[in-house]
Amino acid sequence: MSTQLREAAGELAGVLWREHTVYRERSGGVVIRGEHVRRWISLAPAGGRDEILLRAGRILDGGTTAPARSEAVMPLSAGTAELAAACRRLLAETAADAVAMGAPAGSGKKAGAARRPAKTRRPKKPRRSGGRGRHTGIGSWIVLLCVGGVIAYHLWSIGVLR
Known part of the structure; x- marks a missing residue:
């Protein structure tokens, strides 16, 4: 089954994208990466x-992959053209999801506010005015006190603090 998947993926990659990378997953599947279109199958x-x-x-x-946005089950005996049509449909759904989430299709960058309609803009999160900010937490103080105690015990045991 894995050799059939590898052969089907090689043919499919050639049909879908000029530039692609095909590799085997640990789970036994095959992945086709199209870096220039920022999509994977x-x-x-x-x-x-x-x-x-x-x-x-x-x-x-950064090259990391997002979780799958769409999936479909197809017979392996289907021809390359049928598999390519199904993959194009899945890629179109993925691109539509990316645009709906606020990222332009084909790029990993966030869309500006001008690309999103005014009525669907998300309100900004309010800043915490009375919040603690970046202060040392109680756990960090306990660790610091323990380290200081170990250092003091060591200095006392060698006679520096007697």
């Missing part, structure tokens, strides 16, 4: 004997 064995699970997601800034 995963082919993994599904519950059925001749079925594969297609998943699509985004590639975030």
Whole structure:
């Protein structure tokens, strides 16, 4: 099954993107990364004997992958054209989700306020005026006191503090 997945992924990658990377996952599936479009597609064995699970997601800034935004089950015996059509549909859904979330399609950067309609803008979080900010917490003080106690005991035991 893994060799069939690898062969199908190689053919599919050539149809979908000019620039791509195909590699095997630890779970036995195959991933196709399109860095230039900032998207990925995963082919993994599904519950059925001749079925594969297609998943699509985004590639975030720094090269990490976001969780799959859409998925579908297809027969492995389906032709490359059918698999490519299903993958394009999943990629379109992923791009639509990215735009709806506020990131422009094809880029990992956040969209400016001008790209989002005024009525769907999220209100900014209010600043905590009376909050503690970045002060040392009680746990840190306990650790510091313990370290200071160990140092004082060491100095006392060698005769410096007698």
